[in-house]
Amino acid sequence: MPQPAAFHDLGALRFDGGAALAPDSVDRVRAAVRDSGVRDLYIVVHGAHNDEEVGAAVDGAYRRLLAEAWQDAPGRAGMLSVHWPSLCFRDEDLPGVEQRPDGAEADRETLDDLVRHLPGHEEELTRIVALLRDRSDHETAFDDFGTQLRRLAEVPLQDPVAPFASDAEGEIIPQSDPLMLFEDTRTMCVEFAGALDDLRRAGDTGSARPARHEDGRKGPDVSEEGTLAEIRVAGPRPARPLSERVARAGTVASGGPLGEQARTADQAALWDGAHELFRQVVRHMLRRRAGFIGELGLGPALPGLAEDSEVRLHLVGHGLGARLAGFALRGLESGGAEPVMLSSLTLLQGEMSHFAFADSLPQQVSGHGALWSLQRLVQGPLFCTFSHLDFHLGVLYPLSAQMIGDSADLTSIARKWGALGFDGVQGVEGPAPVCLGETGKEDLRRLPYLNVDASEVVHTTDRPFSGHHDVMHPEIGQLLRQAADVPGGAD
Template identity: 35%
Template sequence: MADPGMSVTPYWELTFDADGDPDGAERDRLLREVTGHGVRDLIVFAHGWNNDRSGATALYRHFFAPIPELAPKARIGYVGVIWPSMRFCDEPIPDFPRPTAAVAAEPGATPVPALDKDTRHALLETFPGRATVVDQIARMLDQRPANELEHFGRLVRQLVEVVPGGPQPLFAADTLAEGVPQSEPVLFTGGTTALCEEFAHTLTALRQGAGAAEFALADPWDGAKELLRQATYYAMKRRGGTVGERGLGPVIGQLAGAAPAVRVHLVGHSFGGRLVSFALRGLPDGVHTVKSVTLLQGAFSHYAFAARLPQDGRTSGVLHGQENRIDGPLVCCYSHFDEALGTLYPLASRMADDSQSIAGTDAEGMLDVGRLLGVKWGAMGHDGVQAVPDTQSLDLAGALRGPLAAAGCVNVDAAAVVKNGGPPAGAHSDIVHPELARVVLAAGRIA
């Protein structure tokens, strides 16, 4: 179907709620129309932290734009997945208009509330029914009351908690210890003051350059907003798994029944990478129409597909073996310029039983969170799939020369193009490049 605001056609959207329930009319339209459009290859893209439909569709419009010229003979259809995620509006995205909050945060600008209007709106939309909690959090961030950080932490945890008995708690873990999902991160169990101190020091280091900041005393309130940011992103990570397994996976199964000749190619950015990966776990038995999966700066554990973790042989990745559901490769694009995943992700992802602190552990007294915590708590989008035997490793030029492995996992160092963006996220959202569109086509053997 044509969309006047989209750069490609035919284009469909699939919208899911937080529990993975699809918009039935959109799903049925896709199932009904895809064959009539003569589609052979269907690229299904799931966004990461975008706070509304317009932000997601802008990403799809830009990313899809070069594909028709890159594969002029291919019969390609496009799907944009819309799911209830969010991002903080002070995070600039390379090549997109700068958000008002980011401009207001520059030195010399007129002081603004710690939570800008758009971010507050995004929180209210993402966590409905929590308006009072959001108001209290915003007020505390502005006032910074003495000796109240622990109360602030309780409010943050209250904001992102899910309804008991609902499906989302089942999708939070990236690893399993003897078959049991690992405990919650220290983000939800540790002392708020200590966590905010660590975030404050880390943010200072990111702003001054990697490894350039000494670990010195700082106002813990400087890290309080980052605690809120990481808590909401943990909720998005949990939600992405839910939507993938309970929502997108079953829809792909229905598509296989309605249009069995259509080859499906899943693409996910950030938590959208977790979403499309969990969709593999939600595929009905006997469905073999997924021909490739491409992860762009995937925001989940680099051990998610591992049979055993190097540091703990009793622990496996929650998606171990799911790459075998793909009739083709799982391609993971990563970049060391992604500061969100290289530094803040491992800091926030430590489990409740991990007591390692970042304070004073660097031999030179310098702060390098990624080096200290990244091996154990690192993310796909920072260093690729880990501990999966026979994983192919390529730089971007090598991936574009090809061929990619026909099956299994493929790591692609995309730092040659994924390199722009300031703190705190770095290059996390710098994914709109024709080279990455070419990787998607190569992964799916689309020509």
Template identity: 35%
Template sequence: MADNGAVGGARIGAVGGAGTGAVGGVATGAGIVAGIGKGAGIGAGAGVKAAFGLPAGPAAAAVPAVGVAPYQELTFDVQGDVDPATRAAVARIDATDLLVFAHGWNSDRTTATRLFDRFFAPFPGLVGAGVRLGYVGVVWPSIRFSDEPIPDFDPPAAAGTAATAATAATALDPATRLALEAFWPGRDAELGRVARLLDERPESEAAFAEFGALVRELVQVDRAETTAAAAGADGAPEVPDLFARDVLEVCRALADALARSGPEGSAAPAFAPGDGLRTLWGGAKELLRQATYYEMKKRAGVVGERGLGPVLTDLAGRRPALRIHLIGHSFGARVVSFSLRAAPDGARHLKSLTLLQGAFSHYAFSDRLPHDARRGGALRGLQRKVAGPVVACHSAHDSALGVFYPLASRMAGDSAGLLGFDERWGAVGHDGLRAVPDAPRLSLEAALRDGLPEAGCVSVDAGSVVRRGGPPSGAHSDVCHEELARIVVGAGRMGR
């Protein structure tokens, strides 16, 4: 992959040696999100905490075993409240440099811990003699549909007839059903009807209308304000137009997007005249998935700004010599990025920020939006709170961010229409950071060979390693590679 040009100014020394390939691809499911919005997530009930292994009382759960040490998990609920026992355990880690990694989508704590274990595995052999690493896994309530494949984690789907495959593609398996019930506690009746409709796939406009109404109820569209005064931090209404449009129109657009994210990148639509409405139930399931991401987008921002950010600021006040390095995958990238809002001006404890397939706007750090110079991104200027580089690793093989993220964002009410292209809706994990002056764009090979800037934003095309994964999310979850660990080490100036 060609380098996109030389980078002016001082640079961190290159991380020596070529990467040795994948350390087992893994991660947390698709980071797709519909619409834009900011605000508190739904309240955490006992079901949510139990499903994700979060402590229901004052005592923290036992720390799962991982292959690096010292390691602790820092747990938050949907309102950004930290578990005090995990907070105290993190504060006791003896280290010069603390790697703080927030996962993306997960339905259970076990999967999150496996991600942390595999991603952290190469680090001990990459850092210099004077660096004593500590490891923190940020655990926050989230959900992954079981049909979002994780490379090297999930077994391949069994073959079957076309009819069986169509039903399986839309039906909710037991694990996803349980995860949804924990995600939306007390909504078992609505979810039961949603599951039946997806399983039966009735060829009826009335059935689609009912499905749309059920999804609207799950995301509480009718209770939310949608006026300009209620606009979120990204400048769009709190509830995206995705959930207010004609449900058949939305399902057609989503079904077509599913086809384009399929094997070999086929652009053929998932439906054709005469096929009937049954072919659109795959799009209906995607609408349900988008509803969970709508909630998750808000939740990730809350956990970052109200939870992780204050915890790290307090830790830095108690241990001023500790160097903290933030890492986030998918919407975990949103968690760590929004934590910058809580960092005081002039703070120097955050030494690097690495985003792996980040599921938020590529204009987030922009002072001025190209399409509206009066406004900036949701995180405008916050890269200045990092005493080192903000590195955005991206890949064109990420279908979750290359296909679904812009489609869902366009459905937030943009006049370009559902299928019209508009660069304003791109995700940082698909094409890197945009509209940030003096932000170089590098290939992964160039970044490893020549090093990274000492500060400011930089985009690194990681498509040479982040490339495995099937539909609907593509390579979105293929992030456990030694090369990416080397990027983190180089960003934090921890190398040999």
């Protein structure tokens, strides 16, 4: 008699930029699920789909992580990948992918990836990459660079992807244009160059450390910025952020020594900052796309996967993929009929606002998170891992997420524009966070969500994205296993 597979590979759902699936895709997966006998199906969404080779390598890393967690229950679980037109720059330490040395080859590969995934923008992309390669010392080079970035990112108001730039709704003045595209380009290059230098200095001094120890106790120097409710729910933040740039009140344009810095900045450092600015503009474009495909593509497709079977759906999103997975909740609800309930949702280092689930925005007189109240569509656990040592989400994301017209000069950039994957779900009543490995002590059937502090295993080294992708740890695998082992949903 043949032995059951230890862990089932159910292939992939492939969405195009218009959120469309190939015909019969859902029927094919549903049949495969039924034939396999899988009881728990993990639907995994990440952002590293540069090409088939890179996507397959990262998919494989997640599959191995889950297979190890399920090795004691052969045949019970499987994984379905979600492929969508997304990419990561080739220097981002992607799991399962051989690290390319920086240089002309990596630049060519990245340009090919960008042209493939951002169709219609070859002219702007070619010019941007040429400017980054040449590193001209002419002032007009930065003006040209900024112009090309704005052309790259702009979309007409009637474009269906346009409304998906923000993680908030209901504001008096909706905000959808990132400050980094409209502030002086040289100033933004200085800002990102300084942030990268802050990363190097944090590594040299050893000052980067979690704000919560493994046993759950507060660290000796923690910040309690925020309302009392937020402090209880989100827990302590690091007293010394990874960069003081995000501890400032207001925006980059709010004043300070930036003008003088821009005049005296080292040219090589400026172009390093320009490269990071370029990456963050691309990620802004991909965040828009992730929300669009999540709500209009994946969300409506999920009910069909479970039709005529007892399979339980466990949605897992990492980084950009976490935004796609989160917005899939909106697609579940907008289907008209009674929405299917997810058995669990896990957001690993989510690249979206930490107020995405909030019923009100602490710094606004109106508005709420784009996913407000949608945690009710998750029958079982909603896990959100966060790390105070994820440099991308702790520093680069809030700098890039700021919107023009922001006037909240009394709150820090990190608090208003912070990410789920840096300090967890905020603005929602719920339990205090727990450390990774301690979730078994909680009654997950009764909790609306749980913030899980993964700072002890997810941490940046000397490269800004090394920590963001560093989720392939057995402890993360066990967290995903635990999401399926909870017998019922929240009461």
